[in-house]
Amino acid sequence: MSPVKPKSPNDVVITGVGIVTSQGVGIEPHVALLSADKAPDVIVETERFAPYPVHPLPAIDWSQQIAKRGDQRQMENWQRLGVFSAGLALDDAGLKDDLEACGSMDMIVAAGGGERDINVDSLIVDEALKRNDREQLLNEKLTTELRPTLFLAQLSNLLAGNISIVHKVTGSSRTFMGEEGAGISAIETAFARIKAGQSTHTLVGGAFSAERLDMILLIEAIQGHALDGWSPIWSRPESGGMILGSVGAFLVLESREHAEARNARIYATIDDIGGDRGKRDDGKLEARLETLAAKAADAADTVVFSGTTGFPDLAAREKAFVEAKLPKAALRGYSGLVGHGLEAQFPLGLAFAALTLGSGAKVPPFDPAEKSLASQPKTAVVTTIGHARGEGVAVLSAE
Template sequence: MKPRDVWITGVGLLSSLGEGNAIHERQMGAGGAPIRLDETSYAPYPVHPLGDVDFSLQIPKKSDQRQMELWQRIGVYASGLALADSGLAHDPDLLGKTNLVVAAGSGERDTAVDAKILESVGSAGETELLAKEVLPTALRPTLFLAQLSNLLAGNISIVHNVTASSRTFMGEEMAGFSAIENAYRRIAAGQGDVFLVGGALNAAREDLLLGYELGKNLWPHPYLPVWSRKVDGGGFIPGSAGAFLVLESREHAEARSRKPYARIRDVLTDCCQRRPGDATRTFETLFSKLNVSEGPLAVMSGASGVEPVTSEELGFLQGLEDKGHQVAIRAHGTRLGHSVEAHFPAGVGLAALALASGQFFAPSDENWVESPLEGELSRVLVTGAGHWRGEGLALLERVE
């Protein structure tokens, strides 16, 4: 059977750049420095927090909001934007056949409770004892469900009534690659017609910073663009973001008269062991399977700034010049921070917006890695490189 065309018919973005597609297009189009950067609250770690968000616009019930931690509210909000954008919102028949694929990480810990326990006792044995005495009174029974990865999906189903199927993928950035790839493959093969897919991250969290700093993954210096961090060993600046997409078979979209932002030509992923040179070779192999014709190629890079993988990805991208591609690279992490599970969905969403408008985004980096696109914008290569594991490529094309 010939694979079916997969269209992107809805985009929902919430990040430190703001809320909604128009703002993201405008801010990415203008280039320049990040819009929101907090270099003091978690010093020495900069983070990109969200601005003010009225969550009740997408999560009307206060009781629902109370049951969610911020990462879940961000995700439920962004998924609501995507559903509205694609005309699925509030349509029970369509929502009942909409499949959900979520890329999620850990839920949020109550850091005040953790601190209370740790400050009261010293030894490990006592800690356990206190955990037993303090946690039962300090944890609200339902809120600890905010610590389960699949509860972002659960909340999206509850608030937006998306109920066909629901799967949550984990594995940091890989979760985002898997989510998009799985939805794409199921639509292409006729295993589903319409999917809501994406992820969310709340960057402004000490427990999240601690998890990533254990592996020395964070950038502990004043802000620099993604491509400029190598001199000091690299690292990522977490950015709060929710990024959800509606993917749909062309037939299904046409039957309900929806125009696409873009067509997904293919999504390919892998996971190498990251010996020196592995990541570059993996990207090269995946790229060769995409059969990209020569000529100008816009790239929405998901580089995080973590080394050496960021340099390895750049090596692959710059090597494309030798193969006849004039690449124009943009790293969205430079503008909105690294959103881990949500980062690849965000890159695909931004690429879709650019393709629909016909305008690629402005360069925003002082190292001349990012250069203007020569020629017309007809396709975008979206890359994803996990800070520890995972490589992903998606090729998006303009639909005339």
């Protein structure tokens, strides 16, 4: 059994979850899949971006969380998905439209950038192939072809900016960048601030749109994709391994004192969270993971949510580490189910962990290489090892 920890007023608790994946919108379909006897079928789009499979957005009615059409038009799907998921988290926490709570709420968003205008970029490079005054061409075409609002749809901090506008979250607004590490740092910073009394309630998370050729290009530049089709996450072929997924994951974190004062439902407590980086050769990765996972107790009621890339070497090393460090725990590679969401990957893992601990779900194996849970999990560990750099581990416990 996981050890029971004493409760403290400055515990960092999760009181709201906003989640969107290819498996559906909001907590209901996700609690259902976590509570089912077996994992659902994966949903993979293999045609639109062939040879690159992606886990696509589910059917989504943006107006449920972004009421004004004008606001929707100011964004592209990456920002829409983030603003939508943030709204779900606020709703779930019972804080949506609570002007006082949102007006004093802190916010940390893990963000990439918005989608390029593929047609404008194509037009310019095609014209450039015919000309040798390419810089002059750029001035001509960018001046006439770029839509002014596109800049704002691309700017990293405008996801947070749109959350302020649409949901009126204005206590503070910070945007962290840097792929997987951004999501890890966002949770780590929110946690440290609440723990130290610098914040009472914080909205934290990120979103990722996988259905973008510019993002697919980023990963193809290192030939990191699993090509042609889906395969189980712990046994992806040597060529590549990553399948991107469109995901949105936001959490409302509060101090226990703040949450209890308003009788909020508490999903779970974050006991520990840390991130690190560095060279990965010679066991250095494993040494850092060992330190980051120091507070994870090995028990049969522990579930480990891994946001692995599926890169065969990294996945194998992570799996070996978890099996050696936490042999009794059950591993669940959630990237196999919903894909990889870069900046949003770590927050997504925390969302799965919170829903699991909050509902007592006996999470079915997502992959043939994963064992069944003997009992309802009381502890969850979330890992994300960045595709190029950065690692993060969080340890959560049930109420």
